Amino acid sequence: MSDGSPGDISEQPAVRVERLGKKFAIYPTPWKRAAEWLSLGRRKLHDDFWALRDVSFSLSRGESLGVIGVNGSGKSTLLKILSGALYPTEGTFVARGRVLSLLELGTGVNPLLTGRQNVITSSRLLDFPGGYAEQKLPEIERFADLPPGFFDRPVGLYSSGMLVRLVFSMFACFDPDVFVVDEALSVGDVFFQQKCTQRLQEMRAGGTTMLFVSHDLAAVEALCDRVLVLHGGTVRHDGDKKTGIGIYYALGGAGQPGTRASVPAPTHMSPAATAGDDARVPSEAPEVIEAAPQFQPVSLDLSRTLPWQRPDMREGFGTGAVEITGVCFARDDGSPEPVVQQGQWLSVFMQTVGLHDAKAVNLGVAVFDRHNRLLFARGWVNAGLMPIDMTAGMDIVTRFAIKLDLEPGEYTLTLSAGQALPDPTSPIGWNQHIGGDRYRELPHAAKIAVIPAAGRPRTSFGPANLRSRVDGVILGSRSESIPGAAPITPNTASTLTPHSSPQSA
Numbered sequence: 001m002s003d004g005s006p007g008d009i010s011e012q013p014a015v016r017v018e019r020l021g022k023k024f025a026i027y028p029t030p031w032k033r034a035a036e037w038l039s040l041g042r043r044k045l046h047d048d049f050w051a052l053r054d055v056s057f058s059l060s061r062g063e064s065l066g067v068i069g070v071n072g073s074g075k076s077t078l079l080k081i082l083s084g085a086l087y088p089t090e091g092t093f094v095a096r097g098r099v100l101s102l103l104e105l106g107t108g109v110n111p112l113l114t115g116r117q118n119v120i121t122s123s124r125l126l127d128f129p130g131g132y133a134e135q136k137l138p139e140i141e142r143f144a145d146l147p148p149g150f151f152d153r154p155v156g157l158y159s160s161g162m163l164v165r166l167v168f169s170m171f172a173c174f175d176p177d178v179f180v181v182d183e184a185l186s187v188g189d190v191f192f193q194q195k196c197t198q199r200l201q202e203m204r205a206g207g208t209t210m211l212f213v214s215h216d217l218a219a220v221e222a223l224c225d226r227v228l229v230l231h232g233g234t235v236r237h238d239g240d241k242k243t244g245i246g247i248y249y250a251l252g253g254a255g256q257p258g259t260r261a262s263v264p265a266p267t268h269m270s271p272a273a274t275a276g277d278d279a280r281v282p283s284e285a286p287e288v289i290e291a292a293p294q295f296q297p298v299s300l301d302l303s304r305t306l307p308w309q310r311p312d313m314r315e316g317f318g319t320g321a322v323e324i325t326g327v328c329f330a331r332d333d334g335s336p337e338p339v340v341q342q343g344q345w346l347s348v349f350m351q352t353v354g355l356h357d358a359k360a361v362n363l364g365v366a367v368f369d370r371h372n373r374l375l376f377a378r379g380w381v382n383a384g385l386m387p388i389d390m391t392a393g394m395d396i397v398t399r400f401a402i403k404l405d406l407e408p409g410e411y412t413l414t415l416s417a418g419q420a421l422p423d424p425t426s427p428i429g430w431n432q433h434i435g436g437d438r439y440r441e442l443p444h445a446a447k448i449a450v451i452p453a454a455g456r457p458r459t460s461f462g463p464a465n466l467r468s469r470v471d472g473v474i475l476g477s478r479s480e481s482i483p484g485a486a487p488i489t490p491n492t493a494s495t496l497t498p499h500s501s502p503q504s505a
């Protein structure tokens, strides 16, 4: 029940759900449904199934709730009720203001109409005043950033990614009071996902209340203030994210994180890695069972022509004393595709040219995930290279070799030329933070991808494969004091002996 009445909405919860329940009738066969119908209610030939039971919570204006739970826990049922697509069997809910929902993306979009016509039709269906959609059209078209001409082509010709772009842009620009979003967003490419994350954060800051259903815990972390864990249709947790995510894991959630991304297949890659001081194994690290990349300083080989591309400069900023003119990549086999298997190295080459005098230039690269989270940043100063005074016409190529032991997916690179600041307290005399004034910075200048490592057992889960060790020690048999526990025998003890499959160090 959406309550569009004005009043002082800031005082009241934006969404209030009380003892909500949804019961489905499950018929063993279709004819039993027909037979029950023909009996005019005299015979009950179905089982009742409660997909949701006794769910209560409330959300303040501008709050963002992540709804998580294992498959079939009732997440979509809850959000469909709140979006008005399903009636509850019991309980009540109030959502103040305009509720827009991205659930089941594409429903409600007419494939015969163009993107532009769909925006206008949707605004009428949503009861916006005349002229509202026309006024929003430029913003929607700009945000969707469809390939040239597609905004005026029938939506039936769109790819799934283009459809996501259109529908998200339309609903985000329609300024909802309550926005219901689901995993549909994971369909778009990494640039668009980052744009969506940023937009959702702006909407939150502007007072939009959000309900976000996802199995993607990174998205929940990035976008939500609070987490609701559903299990078997009931609430298991309503509160802080960390506890909620722990409960979700304990209930068997996120069994296969991060394997959804679809990225191009790699060409052959040699197993040997290239240089990088990160390959050094700390003294306390265990023996490396997997053939670990060796640290071999490699001089920058510029004898061959590098396949420079122009970086994406659309979001660039800075004083302009230095320009970043090119970016290109090299994998271990020398091929230039920016796609590597998990755990392999990618060399990122950055070309920088001085346009005016620029003091103490520190050149750096940063890796961002699809939720725009900074995963890694490193520049000359971090790597122990001295910043350089650049003059007009000076041409510098930097290679950043990075071991991409990240979960499969797409990532973006930000390239920067900043001004390093002297810092007498730092061991190298320079402030090692990447922040500071920028001669030039190109956010999201290029895209890279990580794909699953073929034929290699997965040695960890989560966004990054951190260096780690796992030890097990049997202290003795306590099976008598633990009811139901199997006794520890020499056989089970032998399972703690490292087996021969490769492990990460």
Ligand SMILES: Nc1ncnc2c1ncn2[C@@H]1O[C@H](COP(=O)(O)OP(=O)(O)OP(=O)(O)O)[C@@H](O)[C@H]1O
Pocket: 024, 025, 026, 049, 051, 069, 070, 071, 072, 073, 074, 075, 076, 077, 078
């Ligand atoms: N129309 C329906 N008729 C019968 N059962 C249904 C119907 N819709 C959903 N269910 C059942 O209700 C339960 C909750 O479904 P729901 O789609 O809300 O789960 P979910 O948490 O969104 O799952 P997932 O993560 O797989 O999308 C499931 O057991 C599902 O089979």
